[in-house]
Amino acid sequence: MKDFFDTTYAELIELCRPWSVQHAKAIFRSLYKDYSLEPLNAPSLPREMVARFSEQFYLNTADIYQESVSRYDGTVKFLVRLADGALIEAVLMPERSRITLCVSSQVGCAQACSFCHTGRMGLKRQLTAGEIVAQLMLARRWIRAHPQWREERGFHEKITVNNIVFMGMGEPLDNVEALKRSLTILCETIGPNLSLRKISVSTAGHLDGIKNLLEAFPKVSLALSLHATQNRERSQLMPINRRWPIADVIAYLKEFYARANDDDRSVLIQYTVISGVNDAEEQAQGIVDLLVGLPVKINIIPLNVVGPSQFKGPEPEALERFRDYLHRSGFRVMVRYSKGQDIDAACGQLVVQHEKQAASESISRA
Template identity: 55%
Template sequence: MRNFYSITRHELERRCRETGLPEIHASTLFKSAYKTLSDDPLGAPSLPHKMRSAVGDDLEVRLPSATKIQVSRYDQSVKFLFEMVDGSLVESVLMPERRRVTLCVSSQVGCRQACTFCHTGRMGLRRNLEAGEIVSQLVAANRWIASHPNWLVDLGLPPLQRVTNIVFMGMGEPLDNVDAVADAITIMTDPLGSGLALRRISVSTAGHLEGLAQMLSRHPDVRLAISIHSPFDAERSKIMPINRRWPLLDVLTALREAQTQINHGILIQYTMIRGVNDSLRHAEELVRITAGLKVKVNLIPLNEIDPSRFASPAATAIEAFRDHLHHSGLRVMIRYSKGQDISAACGQLVTENTFVSP
């Protein structure tokens, strides 16, 4: 059986055509699944009785079960630990902000890129998520928002009923699973479904250039976030093994090429690690290598969760780094991980529950 949430509206329309049903029923089905958030979209009263047998007899509505939900005391972000049908655990984080609600979704169970400071990287790659397993994280989060109407109101925020932005910054390297991620984006942005704008979806990559080319051919307007983490090639290879396959220079060349086609800025993510990449020498080189690119830099102090050889930088080092970038004309923000009390950072909940050695 295929997961209903993996199916695009166009495929449903094709199925309708092939079985002699009007295509309009595919739109009704999509609205029922993604706008009304129905438990049983194929059984919507406005659909003909034979819809399920004609169009959906090989489809199963598979929502992941939330085995753990934690709400941060500090910023009310909500972390979900979702269990997929095969028992795989992935996490998603819902982050309330002033005029938007962002959902950070996972694209893989684990990750093969093995960045040395990353909890998910220590798991290795268990498997790719299917498009429906990505989309269903959005559906489950929207259902949680609908059942907690006071969540945003208590924060003094507008009562947004739905997720407004998606970031592919959860578990996994999204461009290592590019077909499923691109399909999920097609479904999430369908105007008759969740209707998210493409400019409100960010795909974050450690520099997977093969996947980047494919993603831009499918969704040229999707927002891109590139994790740099070190502006020096040899140092970057030490903390991000993907740099040995796609070196920094090639990544920067690809970004320059991409910016000739896209009309928006690229986000540079820079996780700051004490004594590894937090010096002024690194800040100066980061300015040099990004010259001419339209970028904004997010400095993310490493979120220390368990004893590790890596530590977060001193506040003075973070500020000096930020000031250097700012005075050099770069747009820069310091972003602390949301929900630090609930480990709402890359892969941490899952590793906490299943992979940390006693």
């Protein structure tokens, strides 16, 4: 059986061809414009085709297992349950005039970054492209069903998710084929109609995946989690650095963006500041040395510690010094605080909490 959300428009056209290719348009409209969960109920579909498609297709909608809305900034965190019961996270982030959705690309993650909740789970499985698209449609349906949430933020009635960041659970480039397929579907004009420039793929530094992705989608935005510039420190925080040292990743990106020759484009660098680990002037200079010549915007994010951790967030003065150093060195730099701090919106927190709770319930039942 095929999942409708996992099907590109071109594939659907081919499948509809024995009847009429126009039916592909009706199905896509029903799915992506009317948010129907029964796309085969679209008017005008021939009965024989509906009967055939009912045997071939299903719609893997995913459902909201738990939702939390931040009282501070309206961020909504969804714990999403997939058809096999696996839980992932998706986070809706309202800003002034746009809504961004942070999606997951894997259940868990194999990369084991030492500061990350999801990394502690290990990789449970890959998501399909359809399960990635389903997160967008679930969020769009939620927005439409919550007029009060929209009104409180001053959004007009027709506002919907128009930006996507692949910064939820998982390293998207460890699932690059499903990622690329999802990008094709997300950008179908007759479908979700997102623009590639409004989709940002975040990576811990998966060089083979970056090459593969940018070759297929050179206009997609890239975000790189940096967190340290020296191999010894970075490999401790992010084991992926042992396979693809950061200098190699940056060298490739410099060459790619020089070739692209587009002044509007830059790589978003994310640098989580951890007290006593990567918040000294020496490390700020390391960023300058590494990134000079690459068009970047740098977001520095004070570590948001929840629960027991060997790490701690930076002192406000240290954070300010760090930001000013980069700023003086000519970089565009912003301090970003984790959204929805009152709802545990950092990646992996909700799933890990849920798993712990489930484990303790099963122990107490035993």
